Amino acid sequence: MNAPHPPPLAGRTALVAGATRGAGRAMAVELARAGATVWATGRTSRDRGTVSEVGRPTETIEETAERATEAGRDSGGRGIPAVVDHLDPAQVRALMERVDAAHGGLDILVNDLWGGDRFVGFDKKLWEHDLDEGLRVLRLGIDSHLITARYALPLLTRRAGGLLVEVTDGTEESNRAYREPLYYDLAKAAPLRIARALAEETEEYGTTVVCLTPGWLRSEAMLDEHFEVTEENWREGCAKDPHFAISETPVFVGRAVAALAGDPDVRRWNGCSLSSGGLAQVYGFTDVDGSAPDAWRYILEVQFAGKPADVAGYR
Numbered sequence: 001m002n003a004p005h006p007p008p009l010a011g012r013t014a015l016v017a018g019a020t021r022g023a024g025r026a027m028a029v030e031l032a033r034a035g036a037t038v039w040a041t042g043r044t045s046r047d048r049g050t051v052s053e054v055g056r057p058t059e060t061i062e063e064t065a066e067r068a069t070e071a072g073r074d075s076g077g078r079g080i081p082a083v084v085d086h087l088d089p090a091q092v093r094a095l096m097e098r099v100d101a102a103h104g105g106l107d108i109l110v111n112d113l114w115g116g117d118r119f120v121g122f123d124k125k126l127w128e129h130d131l132d133e134g135l136r137v138l139r140l141g142i143d144s145h146l147i148t149a150r151y152a153l154p155l156l157t158r159r160a161g162g163l164l165v166e167v168t169d170g171t172e173e174s175n176r177a178y179r180e181p182l183y184y185d186l187a188k189a190a191p192l193r194i195a196r197a198l199a200e201e202t203e204e205y206g207t208t209v210v211c212l213t214p215g216w217l218r219s220e221a222m223l224d225e226h227f228e229v230t231e232e233n234w235r236e237g238c239a240k241d242p243h244f245a246i247s248e249t250p251v252f253v254g255r256a257v258a259a260l261a262g263d264p265d266v267r268r269w270n271g272c273s274l275s276s277g278g279l280a281q282v283y284g285f286t287d288v289d290g291s292a293p294d295a296w297r298y299i300l301e302v303q304f305a306g307k308p309a310d311v312a313g314y315r
Contacts, residue, residue, distance in 0.1 A: 007035025007075035008262035014108035015039040015099060017086055017148050020052070021059040022219035023167060024112035025067070026254030031108065032068035032077030034258045039099055040064045041084040043115075048083055054115045059220060086113050086144040089151070096151045106155035108261050111148055112167040116140040116187060117221075126182045134183040141187030145194055153198075157205035163261055164198060164209040166191040171213055171296050172273035177304075192273055199271030208267045210260065212274045214253035215295020216246055242309030246298045252276045252287040259283040291315045 009031060016028040020042030028040040042061035043052035051057045061081045068079025082098070084091050099106055119133040119140075126134075145166065156162040168191035170179065175192060179185040195211035202209060223229055227237035227244065237244045253276040260266055260279070277294035279285075286292050293315035302310065 007077065009108075009258070010035035010076055012036045012107040012261070013039075013099065013103040013105065014110070014261070015041070015095075015106060015152065016110040016112060017041050017084075017144075018112040018114060018167075019064050019110075020044050020054075020061050021056065021064075022221075023214050023217060023250045023253050024110070025059075025064045026250035026252075027110050027112060027257045028064055028068045028079055028254075029071045030251065030254035030258040031110075031261060032072035032079050033075060034262060035072065035075040035077045036108065036261070037078055037080065037103070038065075038068050038072075039080045039082055039095075040068060041082045041086070041095065043083065043085055045081075045083045047081075050083065052115060053118065054221075055118070056220065086148050087139055089147050092147050092151045096155060100155055105158045106152060106162070107159055108163045108165075109149070109152045109156055110165045110167065110257060111145045111191070113144040113148065114141055114167075114187075120184050121181060122184070124181055129181060129183065134181075137183040137187050142190045142194075145191060149194070149198065153202065153207075157202055157207050160206050161266075162202075162205070162207040163266060164195075164202075164207065165257055165260065166195040166198075166209070166211045168192060168211055168213050171275050171278075172211070174296055174300060195273075196271050203270075206267070208270045210269050210272055210274050212253065212256060212260075212276070212279075213296065214250070214256075214276045215248045215293055216244065216299070217253070218247045218249050222247075238309075243299075243303045245309055245311045246293050246295045246303075246314060248276065248287050248293045248295060252280070252285075252293070255285040256280070256283075259285055 014036045018024040019028040019040035046060040046062045065079030065081035116137040199209040256276040256279045280292040298314040
């Protein structure tokens with residue numbers, strides 16, 4: 001009788017920076033489901049009573065850790081919450097010291113830090129945009145990633161086969177076009193370049209660095225604030241925008257990260273721009289409904305091309 005295979009990420013330590021909600025929460029949960037010990041960080045805390053500027057107090061980092069631990073019940077994975085402001089180098093350094101003391105290193109880092117939507121004036125030119133808010137967008141979308149990588153990479157490069165996932169909005173191809181306004185364009189193009197640069201800087205250590213984007217994400221805010229629907233009736237949002245039919249749950253990109261982390265040949269992707277939909281075609285995972293929406297191919301070929309909404313052949 002063959003012995004059961006161990007969970008693909010058993011014994012691995014992961015850090016998901018920016019895991020309070022949305023894609024980050026799903027990534028933490030799916031990594032734990034695959035057997036990893038996952039440190040999940042965020043600023044909104046049930047235990048401390050703190051709320052980030054995103055302003056959604058019911059979504060907490062403790063809940064993320066609890067969901068991760070529940071998902072990892074059969075695989076040995078678990079979630080550990082850590083309240084951290086990744087724009088504060090001292091807090092990030094202290095976090096890495098805790099991780100190092102507990103595990104002696106780090107295997108997987110996911111930089112999913114953002115929270116800047118409320119500061120983006122999507123209809124404003126540079127000289128019309130509030131300067132302080134624009135610079136805050138860059139702090140949240142770029143500086144936080146650099147500070148976290150600065151203190152995490154000494155742990156990540158210590159072990160062979162480390163994986164760093166920079167998370168952004170849009171593939172390298174889609175971000176060649178201007179993503180107005182300027183501050184948003186810079187914030188979402190930067191992780192692509194960070195991944196390319198860090199792939200070069202960590203080459204000698206055998207570390208893999210990629211940039212990953214979800215498709216049209218059905219995050220909590222997208223559902224209840226923008227489309228005023230729930231996950232159960234999300235298709236009603238297509239009345240507001242028919243292209244919403246290509247959207248995906250956060251679980252889809254969470255499964256993409258877990259697939260990358262469990263791939264023994266992950267270095268084939270080093271320095272690359274990847275998408276959840278594209279990776280689904282390679283690894284064979286699906287969204288929770290069994291579909292595999294290839295959102296960025298759809299957005300480029302249908303939505304940006306001005307064609308009527310039709311997801312046939314795209315999910």
